[in-house]
Amino acid sequence: MILKYEFPKGFWWGSAASATQTEGSSDKDGKSQNIWDYWYSNEPNRFFDGVGPQVTSDFYNRYKEDIKLMKDIGLNSFRFSISWSRLIPNGIGEVNKKAVEFYNNVVNELIDNNIEPFINLFHFDMPMILQNIGGWENREVVDAYEKYAKICFELFGDRVKKWFTFNEPIVPVEGGYLYDFHYPNVVDFKRAVQVAYNTVIAHKRAVKEFKNLNIKNGKIGIILNLTPSYSRSNNPADLKAAYIADLLFNRSFLDPVVKGEYPKDLIELLKQNNLLPEVQKDDKKLIENNKIDFIGINYYQPRRVKAKACMPNPEAPILPDNFFDNYEMPGRKMNVYRGWEIYEKGIYDIAINLKENYDNIESYISENGMGVQNEERFIKDGIIEDDYRIDFIKEHLKWLHKAIQEGCNVKGYHIWTFIDNWSWTNAYKNRYGLVQLDLKTQKRTLKKSAYWMKEVVKNNGF
Numbered sequence: 210m211i212l213k214y215e216f217p218k219g220f221w222w223g224s225a226a227s228a229t230q231t232e233g234s235s236d237k238d239g240k241s242q243n244i245w246d247y248w249y250s251n252e253p254n255r256f257f258d259g260v261g262p263q264v265t266s267d268f269y270n271r272y273k274e275d276i277k278l279m280k281d282i283g284l285n286s287f288r289f290s291i292s293w294s295r296l297i298p299n300g301i302g303e304v305n306k307k308a309v310e311f312y313n314n315v316v317n318e319l320i321d322n323n324i325e326p327f328i329n330l331f332h333f334d335m336p337m338i339l340q341n342i343g344g345w346e347n348r349e350v351v352d353a354y355e356k357y358a359k360i361c362f363e364l365f366g367d368r369v370k371k372w373f374t375f376n377e378p379i380v381p382v383e384g385g386y387l388y389d390f391h392y393p394n395v396v397d398f399k400r401a402v403q404v405a406y407n408t409v410i411a412h413k414r415a416v417k418e419f420k421n422l423n424i425k426n427g428k429i430g431i432i433l434n435l436t437p438s439y440s441r442s443n444n445p446a447d448l449k450a451a452y453i454a455d456l457l458f459n460r461s462f463l464d465p466v467v468k469g470e471y472p473k474d475l476i477e478l479l480k481q482n483n484l485l486p487e488v489q490k491d492d493k494k495l496i497e498n499n500k501i502d503f504i505g506i507n508y509y510q511p512r513r514v515k516a517k518a519c520m521p522n523p524e525a526p527i528l529p530d531n532f533f534d535n536y537e538m539p540g541r542k543m544n545v546y547r548g549w550e551i552y553e554k555g556i557y558d559i560a561i562n563l564k565e566n567y568d569n570i571e572s573y574i575s576e577n578g579m580g581v582q583n584e585e586r587f588i589k590d591g592i593i594e595d596d597y598r599i600d601f602i603k604e605h606l607k608w609l610h611k612a613i614q615e616g617c618n619v620k621g622y623h624i625w626t627f628i629d630n631w632s633w634t635n636a637y638k639n640r641y642g643l644v645q646l647d648l649k650t651q652k653r654t655l656k657k658s659a660y661w662m663k664e665v666v667k668n669n670g671f
């Protein structure tokens with residue numbers, strides 16, 4: 210078979226998932242509440258169709274079945290997250306034996322099936338007990354996270370070699386402290402900056418612990434949603450707007466984790482607007498050192514930006530949007546279910562940026578995928594014919610292939626996601642899986658995209 214797009218040998222083909230979105234058993238076997246369990250119990254009406262995180266796709270009980278399906282498809286790697294509130298129900302202190310047993314079982318089952326486990330430590334799921342003392346705004350929580358991270362490395366580092374401190378750390382900042390789509394639903398730019406900054410400190414402390422442990426062949430990184438900021442035009446005002454959006458949403462994490470320093474212009478912007486966070490005296494050194502070994506890139510959609518059309522409302526609280534307007538490009542291609550633009554070349558632009566400006570750090574696509582509503586209407590002969598998803602993946606892979614041809618250090622591609630999962634406040638509105646989940650019966654059925662993916666993995670290309 211002649212392949213038009215062949216990927217490098219040993220390419221990581223896999224999928225990604227997170228604890229809250231797949232495990233279920235959210236109040237079983239000693240797990241305490243995290244912010245999602247709490248928020249749902251308090252305000253179920255904020256969740257699509259009122260569906261919460263109690264059951265989801267029941268990975269806690271069905272991990273063997275799911276791992277077997279992964280193997281059938283031929284996937285060679287899987288990224289999942291550990292639930293902090295399951296492993297250490299008080300946030301700090303005693304480790305829950307049942308949780309250790311569960312995660313050991315998952316790790317071992319993956320390895321027995323020749324699927325490499327990648328572990329992520331934090332995927333939007335702050336234990337409620339720690340949120341009650343201020344979450345990431347409180348340095349005690351940073352201390353607790355460092356201990357939690359160390360415990361995870363010690364428990365599983367003998368078998369797990371690829372580690373991530375956070376998934377998309379900017380999202381809890383945006384959702385929880387700017388735009389009201391995560392608990393604690395605060396709208397306060399200054400507090401948001403503090404949360405972002407303390408998350409970077411937590412990340413750095415975990416990296417430091419990891420390096421101290423000298424785990425054989427171990428690598429540590431972070432997963433960032435590096436949404437490229439495209440300017441409407443080359444007009445200097447538009448360019449400046451896009452530059453600021455990039456500073457706030459991408460470089461606020463990318464620069465400190467890869468380069469060990471914050472962009473000077475970001476510090477200046479925050480200073481001018483009285484938004485600088487509180488820092489401690491050893492932070493600078495901590496940030497300078499403890500750089501990551503590799504990075505995961507989540508990519509779904511671009512950000513398009515233009516200069517502000519009118520002055521911000523002086524009565525309203527200051528927000529990042531005081532510095533730019535979002536731009537809806539006419540004729541853009543859309544995923545109308547999620548309301549996200551589809552722009553495949555973005556994946557290439559991110560890889561080139563890492564190559565040119567970030568020392569070509571080792572990377573992989575840690576999430577990319579398409580959520581679609583009411584997929585049952587595409588069922589033919591018992592399976593969902595999700596050709597739109599196949600096209601989505603294919604077009605992104607073509608651009609990724611081009612980036613690799615041009616020397617970008619990209620090692621793999623993980624689809625979001627393996628099986629339809631619980632999408633935060635969208636619950637089960639949009640389905641992302643290669644595998645269809647019947648929520649009522651928990652029955653799993655491969656979609657057409659899973660069969661397509663199987664061929665791609667088998668041939669290492671298409």
Ligand code: BGP
Pocket residue numbers: 227230376377380434507547576580625631632633635639
């Ligand atoms: C990313 C998250 C995932 C996942 C995905 C799809 O931001 O890391 O957890 O949910 O986006 O987004 P959504 O579920 O909101 O449609």
